[in-house]
Amino acid sequence: MNLDFSPEDLAFRDEVRAFIAQNYPEGLRERQEEGEEMSKEDFLSWHRTLANKGWVAPAWPEKYGGPGWTSVQRYIWSEETARADCVPILPFGINMVGPVIYTFGTPEQKERFLPPTLSGEIWWSQGYSEPGAGSDLASLKTKAERFTGDDSKEYYLVNGQKTWTTLAQHGDWIFCLVRTDPAAKIQEGISFLLIDMKSPGVTVRPIITLGGEHEVNEVWLENVKVPVENRIFDENKGWTCAKFLLAHERSGIAGVARSKRGIERIRQIAQAELSDDGDALIKDPMFKRKIAELEIDLAALEYTELRTLAGEAAGKGPGPESSVLKIKGTEIQQRITELALEAAGHYGAPYFRGFPKDGDNAHPIGPDFAHRAAPTYFNVRKTSIYGGSNEIQRNIIAKMVLGL
Amino acid sequence: MDFNFTEEQSMVRDTVASFLQDKYDFETRRKIVGSDSGWRADYWQAFAEELGILGASFSEELGGLGGGAIDNMIIMEEFGKALVIEPYLGTVVIGGGLMKHSGHASAASVIEGIVAGTTTIAFAYAEPQGRYTWSDLKTTAKKDGSGWILNGHKAVVVGAPFASHLIVTARTGGGQREASGVSVFLVDKTLPGVVTRDYPTVDGGRASEVYFENVSIPADALIGNEGGGLPLVEKVIDEATAASLAEGVGVLRKLHEGTLDYAKQRKQFGRAIADFQVLQHRMVDMFIELEQSVSMTYMATIKLDESDAERAKAVSAAKVRIGRALKFVGQNAIQIHGGMGMTDELAIGHYFKRGTIIEGLFGSVDHHLRRYEGLSFGAAA
Numbered sequence: 048m049n050l051d052f053s054p055e056d057l058a059f060r061d062e063v064r065a066f067i068a069q070n071y072p073e074g075l076r077e078r079q080e081e082g083e084e085m086s087k088e089d090f091l092s093w094h095r096t097l098a099n100k101g102w103v104a105p106a107w108p109e110k111y112g113g114p115g116w117t118s119v120q121r122y123i124w125s126e127e128t129a130r131a132d133c134v135p136i137l138p139f140g141i142n143m144v145g146p147v148i149y150t151f152g153t154p155e156q157k158e159r160f161l162p163p164t165l166s167g168e169i170w171w172s173q174g175y176s177e178p179g180a181g182s183d184l185a186s187l188k189t190k191a192e193r194f195t196g197d198d199s200k201e202y203y204l205v206n207g208q209k210t211w212t213t214l215a216q217h218g219d220w221i222f223c224l225v226r227t228d229p230a231a232k233i234q235e236g237i238s239f240l241l242i243d244m245k246s247p248g249v250t251v252r253p254i255i256t257l258g259g260e261h262e263v264n265e266v267w268l269e270n271v272k273v274p275v276e277n278r279i280f281d282e283n284k285g286w287t288c289a290k291f292l293l294a295h296e297r298s299g300i301a302g303v304a305r306s307k308r309g310i311e312r313i314r315q316i317a318q319a320e321l322s323d324d325g326d327a328l329i330k331d332p333m334f335k336r337k338i339a340e341l342e343i344d345l346a347a348l349e350y351t352e353l354r355t356l357a358g359e360a361a362g363k364g365p366g367p368e369s370s371v372l373k374i375k376g377t378e379i380q381q382r383i384t385e386l387a388l389e390a391a392g393h394y395g396a397p398y399f400r401g402f403p404k405d406g407d408n409a410h411p412i413g414p415d416f417a418h419r420a421a422p423t424y425f426n427v428r429k430t431s432i433y434g435g436s437n438e439i440q441r442n443i444i445a446k447m448v449l450g451l
Numbered sequence: 452m453d454f455n456f457t458e459e460q461s462m463v464r465d466t467v468a469s470f471l472q473d474k475y476d477f478e479t480r481r482k483i484v485g486s487d488s489g490w491r492a493d494y495w496q497a498f499a500e501e502l503g504i505l506g507a508s509f510s511e512e513l514g515g516l517g518g519g520a521i522d523n524m525i526i527m528e529e530f531g532k533a534l535v536i537e538p539y540l541g542t543v544v545i546g547g548g549l550m551k552h553s554g555h556a557s558a559a560s561v562i563e564g565i566v567a568g569t570t571t572i573a574f575a576y577a578e579p580q581g582r583y584t585w586s587d588l589k590t591t592a593k594k595d596g597s598g599w600i601l602n603g604h605k606a607v608v609v610g611a612p613f614a615s616h617l618i619v620t621a622r623t624g625g626g627q628r629e630a631s632g633v634s635v636f637l638v639d640k641t642l643p644g645v646v647t648r649d650y651p652t653v654d655g656g657r658a659s660e661v662y663f664e665n666v667s668i669p670a671d672a673l674i675g676n677e678g679g680g681l682p683l684v685e686k687v688i689d690e691a692t693a694a695s696l697a698e699g700v701g702v703l704r705k706l707h708e709g710t711l712d713y714a715k716q717r718k719q720f721g722r723a724i725a726d727f728q729v730l731q732h733r734m735v736d737m738f739i740e741l742e743q744s745v746s747m748t749y750m751a752t753i754k755l756d757e758s759d760a761e762r763a764k765a766v767s768a769a770k771v772r773i774g775r776a777l778k779f780v781g782q783n784a785i786q787i788h789g790g791m792g793m794t795d796e797l798a799i800g801h802y803f804k805r806g807t808i809i810e811g812l813f814g815s816v817d818h819h820l821r822r823y824e825g826l827s828f829g830a831a832a
Contacts, residue, residue, distance in 0.1 A: 048521055049453050050753050056452075119452050329828065339824045343768040350746035357454035371739050438732070445731040449711055449738060 052119070059120050063127045070096050071133055079132045080312070082419040084260055087170070087217040093134045094167040103165055104141045111149045111157065112165045118360045122353075129304035137214070138299070140164040140171040144222045146295050147239065147288045151280040160241070172244070174209040174223030174266060175289070182439050184224070185234045185286065189268060191225040193275070201275040203227070203240065205248075205268045211433070215251045215264040218244045223268075228283050239285035241277040242268070256429075258422030259400040293435060294369060300434060301376035303349045309383040310341055316390045316416055328390060341382055348375045367447035370440035377430035377437065384424040391417035398422075454749065456525070459518065463507050464525045470502055471533040477798045480534055480655070489657040490613050495537050499568025505543055506566035513551065513562045520690065524697040524752045531701020534798075534805055536656050538571055538610035544694045546572030546618055548687045549635065553674045561637065572637075573614035574691075575605035575661050576684065583814040585620065585684050587628045590663065592621040592636060599623075599673070601638065601666040611659035612649040614640055619663070624678045635680040636672045643667075654805040682759065689766040692813045693751040696773045699809045700748050702802050703741045703776060706784040709799045710734060713788055730787060737783055740776035747772045764826045767819040774816035777806040 052060070075089060097103035105121045107113030116124065128135075145164050148156055163169040180187040189207025196202050205225055215221065221242050228236030242249070248271040253261045280288050317329035317338070328334050352372055388395050394413030400422070431437045445451040456464070474494065483491055499505045507522040509515025516522075523544050530539060547565050550558040564570030581587035590603025601621060611617065617638045625632025638645065644666035647659040675683045711734060714725035724730055751769035754762055781803040785792035788799055810816070 048456065048749065048753060052452065122452075335824055335828055336820065339820060339827060340771075342827060343771050343820075343823065346750060346765075346768050347743040347747050347772045350750045351743055353452070354454055354746055354749070357452075361455070368742070371742055374739065375743070441732045441735040442728075444735045444738060445728075449731075449734060451711075451715070451725050451731050451734070 052123075056119055056123060060123050060127065063124060064131075066100065066102075067127060067131045067133065070100075071131060075134060076132045079134050081415060082423045084262075085134060087214075089134060090137060090217075091167050091170075094136055097136065098166050103136060103167075104145065106142070107145065107165075108149065111145075111161050118356045122356065125299075125304045126307075129308045132308065135305075137171075139173050139213070139222075140169065142295055142299055143173060143292050144171050144241075147222070147279055147292050150291065151239075151288055155276070156279065168219075170214075170217050170219045172212050172215040172218035172221040172266070174212060174221045174242070176211045177208060178210055182436055184289070185237065187224055187226060187237070189223065189225045190229065191227050191238060191240060191273065193227070196272070203273045203275060203278070205240070205242065205271040205273055207268050209266040209268070210263075211254070212251070212264045212266045213262060215244070215266050216253065216261065218251070220244060221249075221266060222279075224285055224289055227285075231283060234286045236283050237285040237289070238282050239279045239288040240273055241279065242271060242273050243277075246271050246273070248272075257425035259398070260422070260426060262426070294366070300369075301348055301352045301372035302380055303345065303352055303376070306345055306348075306376070306379050306383060309380070310338065310345065312416075313338060313341075313383060313386045313390065316387065316414075319414065320390050320392065334386075334389070337382075337386060341379060341386070344375070345379055348372065348379060351375070367443050370435075370443045373434060374431075374437045374440050380430050381427050384420075384427045387416065388420040388424045391420040394418070395421045456521070459516070460521055460525055463504060463518070463522055464529060466502050467504060467526055467529040468532075470497070471529060471535065475533040475535060477534075477801075480536070480801075483536060484651075484655040488613075489651065490536050490538070492613075495571070496568050498537070498539075499566065505539075505568055508543060509547060509551065509562055509566065513559055514566050515562070520693065520752050520755045523690075523694045524748060527694045527697040528701040528704075528748075531698035531703075531805075532705055534655065534702075534801060538573065538613050540691060540694055540698070541574050541610040541614065542570070542572045545574045545687055545691050546570070546616070546637075548690050549618055549674055549683065550637075552683055552686060553635075555671075555674050557671060570616060571610075571614045572616050572618055573608050573611040573659075575608045575611070575617045575619045575638075576688070577606045577608075579604060579606045581606075583818045584628060585688065586630050586633050586681055588620055588622045588633060589627060590619065590621040592623050592634060592668075594623075595667065597670040599636070599668050599670070601636065601644075601663040601668055603663050605661040605663075607652075607658050608647075608661050609652070609656060609658045611640075611647060611661055612657040616640055617645070617661065618674070620680065620684055630681050632678045633681040633684065634677050635674045635683060636668060637674055638663075638666065638668055638672060652808065654808040655801065656808075685763070686759070688813050689762055690755055692766050692770055693748070693755055695809050695812050696744070696748050696751060696769055699773050699777055699806060700741070700744050702806045702809065703744055703773075703780050706780050706799065706802050706806065707734070707737050707741050709802070710737065710784045710787050713791070713799070717789075724787070733783055733787065737780045740780050744773045744776045760826055764823060767823040767826070770814065770819040771816050771823065774810045774819070777810045781806040 094103060102114050104113050105116055105124050109115040148160050175184060177187050177189060191203035191205045194202055194204055221244055223240050223242055224237050225240050226236050227238040248269040250267040252265045254263045254265060256262055317334060318327055320328040322328045322331035355368055394417035397413060397418060399418055504526055506515035507518045511517045542565055547562055550561045561570060576585060578589055592599040592601050617640055619636045619638050621634055621636060622632050623634040644664040646662040646664060649657060649659045652658050714730055715723055717724050747769035751766045754765035784799055785803055791797055792799055
């Protein structure tokens, strides 16, 4: 048992640092640090840079285009990209549907979808939640009925509504859970379909969230024609893919490296801001204590994640224990945003999104970090809700780990 | 980076676990607690000879098996599961640790006695006025020829009734709370003038108030530098804290497991109380506390050999996290057991009591949070 990096690992870390320093634009870094909203091009430019380097999908097997890194190298990678405020690689293609396709897909599906997923050519959206299917995901109602087309090929006719679809306004394709057998038990009549969002009958409508952002959407599917060969895995076996995907989604969700960076930033902010008695905020015993407790809780999370990774390296897949990482990871992310807002003081209140109307909103007042503090705090409340709410995670642990 | 145990380490765990399973069940422990001596000297000999674990954490040059802090962690966790009373922490982790780090001329021979089970040690570091400031000492050691004369009162010296020797912190110079002037001595408990008042502790152990009344000790009783003993004391207390947290993990495992078992069989409103979601989520939160405690114990133990500041930060962080876990898991274990949790009859309450004492051992959660802040914000605030 030890924590030492090998000389090879240290050399890898230097290589990663050098690559980021040379290839990650400073303008993007600043905006990411401030928590600004990112455009499609912001996300894609960094994605493409990494895709060209072969580093965009650290966890993928080499034969599908992964870099063949060890779990320690992946750990270093997430540390270094967070340290450098790199724009995150969106999870929908790389962490979610990609692994489903290479695990459950046919050779044709792998060949068709994996390369453009890696390159960023396909922007994936996730069609899971529905207005009536949130925590109770398996109760989803979007239906897919099979029919033979005029071209004598087999199709599904898809009707229903998906919601909370992140960044679907940029989406090229959406992977959906749909009901293919309404008579079966609820988890047994579900299939996993890939739908081209340019298909007739697909409509994306924005949902504006608490911070004023257009981050999520409703996706309406009205008589959308989907070729049967776009189904991943067997008909009515989609729940297997869904569960697999949720476990993968949770394994990266601890966000340890990002939270380390977040606390470091809170420390910087608290050096510059003043407390009631005119001293640096970081000398305020109450504020200092909150930072210390966050750091300690983050260390506990980090070492729990490292133990999980060691288990994975020893051949155990990401299991229900990853629910622990989701719960504690999201709680810490939320506490960090609370501290930023608290540090902003009066300047937590001004709101510049879309103001003034002429677009000259170079946030002229207050400290730089403050104008995004409240919107970010509001926005990050989502983390304990998405990916299976933290209450659902507790149900999973109760059932799968504690045998209750 | 590596989180696996070596084959030797796994063997140590298996050996200890199977001995305790056979010989240290709850009813046996109850008898030990209630006996005149309060411990099993024959078990201690078995630890030395039959199991060979008293040497597990010492290097081979010192007569040990070549292990280290990880072995202490493993053994203490198993001891926590069985609520073992025998003085491993005082003797091996603290006594052995101090001798090992001190470079004392007779370190090897003292450790030989520890490994053989003939030397047992209790750590007399606390004083009635000092709380968790290890340098706050009224006990004095005054030069007397080549030796020293020891005077003072040491508080709640855990395991002292079982000990052949005491490790004593005393002032050889400086003011009452000053960092310099602290010295450490190894004192034969049978020396004239060593007066003890023995008593049981709430968690089933034994301790003593120890009074030194003009005790004459030889020159070579001094361990480490005269007046410069505080860093050594801090290092060893950090090692002991990490080991006690591993014991805490053993206690937490039993609290969690016992509560799960109980909730599955206890029926109310026509079904097992484990079916109620409000209790399921509580038990999940207990599980999360346990898992994080395991992680923090690993972290603290692995970092014991880093720089003084890094070591202290890691141990205090672990203590904060695990101290809170012991309170949360212990209190909820009793709550979920309902009235049965309040009885002396069930083991669960005894784990709660031991956990409560571990929570405050070598400093409360608040003490360690303040210490962590001092180390983490030193330059900034």
